[in-house]
Amino acid sequence: MxxxxxxxxxxxxxxxxxxxxxxADEVLYANAHPSMSHVSPDFIPVFGDCLRMTRSVVAEVVLSTEGQPFLISGSGTLGWDQARHLPTFRRNLTRPGENALVLHSGYFGDSFTECLETYGAKVDQVKAEIGAAVSQEAIESALKSKKYRLLTFTHVDTSTAVLSDAKAIAETVKRVSPETLVILDGVCSVASEELRMDAWGIDVVLTASQKGLGVPPGLSILVASPRAIKVFESRTVPVASYYASWKKWLPIMKAYESGKPAYFATPPTNLIYAYHASLSQIMKKxxxxxxxxxxxxxxxxxxxxxxxxxxxxxxxxxxxxxxxxxxxxxxxxxxxxxxxxxxxxxxxxxxxxxxxxxxxxxxxxxxxxxxxxxxxxxxxxxxxxxxxxxxxxxx
Amino acid sequence: MxxxxxxxxxxxxxxxxxxxxxxADEVLYANAHPSMSHVSPDFIPVFGDCLRMTRSVVAEVVLSTEGQPFLISGSGTLGWDQARHLPTFRRNLTRPGENALVLHSGYFGDSFTECLETYGAKVDQVKAEIGAAVSQEAIESALKSKKYRLLTFTHVDTSTAVLSDAKAIAETVKRVSPETLVILDGVCSVASEELRMDAWGIDVVLTASQKGLGVPPGLSILVASPRAIKVFESRTVPVASYYASWKKWLPIMKAYESGKPAYFATPPTNLIYAYHASLSQIMKKxxxxxxxxxxxxxxxxxxxxxxxxxxxxxxxxxxxxxxxxxxxxxxxxxxxxxxxxxxxxxxxxxxxxxxxxxxxxxxxxxxxxxxxxxxxxxxxxxxxxxxxxxxxxxx
CATH class of the missing domain: 3.90.1150.10 (Aspartate Aminotransferase, domain 1)
Known part of the structure; x- marks a missing residue:
């Protein structure tokens, strides 16, 4: 061997x-792990550790956040699909969907907009000029003009390398429209840019494995705040989603974290080993x-x-x-x-x-x-x- | 090295x-390939080969099928999500969705049913007793009772190890209700059980990487017949899907197969190398x-x-x-x-x-x-x- x-x-x-x-070599080596059963006693704690470490890396270990991680086979884009759980979009054209505000600092603002609109949201964009992030004044003004169920922004837009001030955005939302959920697209920021989900009050952080987290692509990683989970759990209109369904995945994530196997769809076992190897490296003091x-x-x-x-x-x-x-x-x-x-x-x-x-x-x-x-x-x-x-x- | x-x-x-x-060792080694750009000239032909070889393995190389493969980061379950492209489901409760017939030979018949219902289909099941596949008589009788847009069946139901006779099912459909699309869940059959998509007239074969294809989990693999693509392209109601959207993925698959890069969401590059290694093994004479x-x-x-x-x-x-x-x-x-x-x-x-x-x-x-x-x-x-x-x- x-x-x-x-x-x-x-x-x-x-x-x-x-x-x-x-x-890293050790992460690629983990990606070449012998094939494992997704319900075996050897694999379950590895998946459980990945959930716990995700919470720590994304939401700061010291705050013992109660954020709920979701680790699902898919690309970062699958995280946007999961955002549909939060508003009660109505697809019947005679009743408009709930409003979403997208801060646009590059290509991915348009993509996230298109995704939300696909699921029936009424999206307004606040667009920064190329090379800039949206100003707090512009955000405040938009939030005052209309009631938004959620606000999304790209922490680092991969198309422009523009960093948005996540802390300031969350503060502005809390001050002007506290019931608006804050969704951070952290595909190009998690583990590279400072991010404190709990302290800053971010409701959802979504990311992917192949950037700051240092793993091959193929793992969609998302952490939802207790408030986001509450909004999801209190909705009365069912979510027209199967593969990306939190209703399906939430019990799976809870089971693995508590050391029990559960099945909805086969997790990407090798990528979970690779992610475990990379997170272990990242978590070292x-x-x-x-x-x-x-x-x-x-x-x-x-x-x-x-x-x-x-x-x-x-x-x-x-x-x-x-x-x-x-x-x-x-x-x-x-x-x-x-x-x-x-x-x-x-x-x-x-x-x-x-x-x-x-x-x-x-x-x-x-x-x-x-x-x-x-x-x-x-x-x-x-x-x-x-x-x-x-x-x-x-x- | x-x-x-x-x-x-x-x-x-x-x-x-x-x-x-x-x-196999060589497949795991490919899964530990150095990280690669998904748009690099080195990676593009590897993805292109995977699409071409998928068509050959699933649909028999000798028939030069025009089936369209989709290789997307996700589990096999994501293939069911893609089935929503075929009927024009109506989610408005006052107008029922189109009818789907699910042949039930185990656990996965229920799951596929639930998936289709999530997207608004009216599903009827024909259920075999445990350990049996649905009889051709029962299929014929169901097809005569109602007009079905599509019929789905699990080629091998992983919960029961029951094999359904794909050739006979397709023949029955062609004879009794030729306009009904035939969707084969081949997660537990592709590359293990005889399957001739073109010759037998199957419209969609969906599968995953971690079974007969011998690759770690994380790649959703689907091949749609020209007829299925035509049905998709002629629909007038937009598909409420973003991540699983054929509208998004079809140009990407066509671009990579013709040797050009394209971007919708990051492909699972390492798994593509692993899949390439395994398909190359399978395609050997x-x-x-x-x-x-x-x-x-x-x-x-x-x-x-x-x-x-x-x-x-x-x-x-x-x-x-x-x-x-x-x-x-x-x-x-x-x-x-x-x-x-x-x-x-x-x-x-x-x-x-x-x-x-x-x-x-x-x-x-x-x-x-x-x-x-x-x-x-x-x-x-x-x-x-x-x-x-x-x-x-x-x-």
Missing amino acids: TSATEFKQAPHKLLVIPGPIEV APSLEERFELHRAASKQIKDTAAALGLKQLALDPAFAANGMTALYFPEGLSAGDVLPKLGAKGIIAAGGLHAEIKDKYFRLGHMGITAVDGQRGDIQTVTTALKEVFAAK | TSATEFKQAPHKLLVIPGPIEV APSLEERFELHRAASKQIKDTAAALGLKQLALDPAFAANGMTALYFPEGLSAGDVLPKLGAKGIIAAGGLHAEIKDKYFRLGHMGITAVDGQRGDIQTVTTALKEVFAAK
Whole structure:
């Protein structure tokens, strides 16, 4: 057999797109775990630990939150589907659905809007200019204009690398419209950006495995606050959902956390082992979560400073809007993705092109999350800054 | 680095539940592939190959079917969610939804029914007695009594190990109600039981990665016939689905198959590599698909003959109803899961308890799919029959 310490993944170019990210050897080794029964006494506590650790990572261990994690086979997008449990959308066109407010700081604001509208919500968007997050004034004004059942925002929009101020948004909602539920899309922020679900008063955090959490893609991860669960449990209109149904999944998650097996649909057992390996790494005291966020900020600063010194302009219009787990940079005049990405590839790093429809061909994106930011011995950040210098100094 | 030929999974008890099944070292190694960009030129042809090979395995390569595969991050249950694309269900209670006929040969008939009802279908079940499949006479009679938009059946019901005669069912439908769509739940049959989607006229085959296909769980696999796609494309009522939406996924699947990247939600890249490795194994000429089915039949016979010699009675009331990829056996008088499963565990094999609500505690299940059935050198079938003999001869 190949032992955990022996296993070394195949050589490859450094993957620094904003997800999937580089995955540690021990996490990939866990993903190659021998096939296991999803109801076996060996697997149940692993799933249970994953639920407990999810609560800790997302909602801060010290607060002993009562948030309810959902770990379901699927991509991050499946988390949006789960948001339908909260409003009582009415699909009969003569009676409008409940109102949802979507803060738009990039591509994923439009996608989340489309998802909510698919399920009958009446969605209003407050749209920031490209490179900015929505201001608290604009949020306050929208919240005063209409009663919203829920507000959603993308903590870090992967298309623009814009960071929204989750704490301030939650404060504004609590002050102006306390009954509005706050849903945070943390696909590109959880475990990379500071986030305190309980302390800040976020009702739902949804994310995925393949970004800051450092696991291959395929696990939809969501934590619902006790208030969100209460809203779900008190609804009288059934949710027209089967695969994404909390009614189905809630007893499953509770069973596994209490050490008992339960069956609705087969969990992605190998990914659960991989997630367990990565969360165990993340939960280790050194680096602590505080240190972890600080290491992401430091890595981000190194990359952003290098880019600035090379004359590369960030999409983020202000440092306050700049994510710490990724960077989006405009191409210099005369250069395009067709020039830059292959050149970075030749220097051994895989970066991503643009994604925001309006400026898709004008910029590129770098991810610096997980082990790339946290494990200094890998030298990933140095590899990225060296490649940037070689490609852009030589242009 | 660890090479593909060097990698050996950790020692473990032989997993012979009816899924997840034993996974080959080379497939697990592929599941530990270095993290890859889902839009990279290296990954795109791998996804494209998986789509092409899915069509071949499920629908027979020689017929050059035009079936449309969907590979989506999720469990097999997500395939049921996709069935909602076919009828124009009306959720307004004053106008009933279209009719669906569910053939019930175990637990999963009830689940599929519940899924369809969640989306507004009017479902009738034709229920076989435990251990039997629904008769062609009963199907014909139901089809003559009402107009059904679709008929669903579980090719092998994992709860009972009952095999339904897919070819005969499709023939009956074509003869009696040719406009009714035939949906086959092949979660526990694809790549283990003979299935010819084109030749038999099945409109949708849905399955999952962790059974006959020999991959870790987490990939929902579905193939829709040209007729099913046409029905979907001609519907005028929008489908209230986001994550499972064919409208979203169809262009993605077409793009990857034609060698271009596209984005809706992040595909489970590592599982795609694992699926590619397993399909490549399956597509190898030796054993051919014919030989593969024959090896499953032979493995099944060995286990069923051994069980019979030990006085163990199958749930299947007739050999015609007996699956070839799994076996369900009643406990002998006086024994229960609490006695038998640990004893089998002590002999090195992991079997599964009962699942059918009415007789849950009265039987156990053995899976013999994939490499356990096909790769004789492993000696898995011998291990299982030896364990059965040791446990039940000594009772």
